[in-house]
Amino acid sequence: MAFTSRTLGLARVAITAAGRVIDNVVRTLTAAWVKAWDAIVEALTAALERLLTGAQQWPGRRTLDRDHALQGALNDAATALDALTDLIRSQVSAAASTLAQQAARDQAAIIDSQLPPGEQRADRTAFLQRAIDAITARTRQRITALTRPLTRDADTAMRRELVRGVTLGRNPRDTARRMLSNLEHAFNGGLNRALTIARTETLDAYRQAAAAAQEDSRGVLSGWIWLAKLDSRGCPACWAMHGTEHPLTEPGPLGHPQCRCSRAPRTKSWRDLGFDLDEPEDLIPDAETLFRALPREQQLQIMGAARLALFDQGAIAWRDLARRRSNDGWRDDFAVTPVRDLTRSA
Incomplete structure (x- = not known):
């Protein structure tokens, strides 16, 4: 039942390793996007430049x-x-x-690290393969659905920028360069969405497989613990959810x-499992205590001035920082409670 330093270390190593897999996908997709833009920018x-030479105003849609x-x-x-979308699907699915x-x-x-020494369970990974295959298939279907609009939306954005135009300068090359900057931003809008899909869907696949593995070991488990990365990149919702069972x-x-949080299994007490032994101390860090000990600059970076002021005044509690919300076309999630709602309830 106790989360020892070994348990926490294994959980930290696990999510860090998952992060490295995702980072490799992000680097691959980013490099491919840059290469694709470089290949078309010369023709654009x-x-x-030819269209703008001698022009007195930005060309109309018909031109x-x-x-x-x-x-x-x-x-x-x-x-x-289209090719980049295919790359997203293959990279993220893999x-x-x-x-x-x-x-x-x-x-x-992680489960074995919480059991008495010498009581580690036999490897049961083979029993999970069917569940893992189903999770992988569902993830592949979601990625296909999510990436389908990328080409259409980026193409539409580029053509919209062209119709909108820019103010003509004295030099056609300078004017073209300003328009190219707008077109590149529209082209890269697909990249930003692709990276969000990559990070979110791969981590969700990891979490779903973790849940399947925990269900397979339900006989020794009491539940799971929400673990967040308690650093300055973490949002108030993740900090608030950390350690909840x-x-x-x-x-x-x-x-x-793009949340980086993970779920870690908690075993039943040793006595509930039939071991007449005293357990080691539970070492799950208390997120609120850690936050209060941070330098003021880091507290502001995590929470923002208005939210932090409410927290310092005692107008809101730690648990108020996160709220569950429903999202059309996606699952529910826990997000940061907006300041306006915190102020209203304070």
């Missing part, structure tokens, strides 16, 4: 639509985005499969998009 630049060079460059961009397999191994080690049947942790 040439088409725009833009009839320019074969510009439309060819935009079509090349759409083709590149990462999700890897993390689902890893989760089963991680949970077994949940039943095995509850999914989670239901973190916000």
Whole structure:
């Protein structure tokens, strides 16, 4: 039942290893996006400079639509985005499969670290394979659905920027460069969404596999603990949820998009498991105590001035920092309670 230093160390190593898998996907996708943009920017630049030479105002929609060079460059961009979408699906699906397999191994080690010495259980990973395969398949389906609009939306954004135009300067090249900056931002909008999908869906696959592994060991478990990375990058909701205990049947942790939190299994007490032994001390750190001990600068970075002022005044409690919300087309999550709602309830 006690979370020893070994238990916490294993949980920390597990989520760090998962983070490395995700970071590799992020680097691959980012590099591919940059390479794709570099491949089309020359054609876009040439088409725009030619259109703007001698122009007294930004070309109208009809002129833009009839320019074969510009439309060819935009079509090349759409083709590149299609290829990038395929890359997202393959990279994220592979990462999700890897993390689902890893989760089963991680949970077994974390559970064993809480049992009396010499009482480690036999490896039961093989019994989880069917569940892991189902989780991987569901994740692949979600990734396909989530990435389907990326090409369409980025292409639409680029064409919208062209129609909107920019103020003409004296030099067509300078004007084209300013428009290219707008087009690059629209093109990279797909990347930002892709990275959110990659981080969120792969971690969710890891969490679902962890839940399946915990369910497989329900005979020795009392529930699971929400563990957050208690650093300056953590949001107030993650800090507030850290250390909370949940039943095995509850999914989670239901973190916000790109949340780095994890679930760690908690065993029943040694005496409940039939061992007449005294357990070591539980070492799960108290997040509120740790937060109060942080330098003021870090507290502000995590919580923000208005929220921190309410907390310092005692107008809100630690548990008020997180609230569960429903999201259309996605699962529920625990997010930071807006300051306006905290002020209203204070």
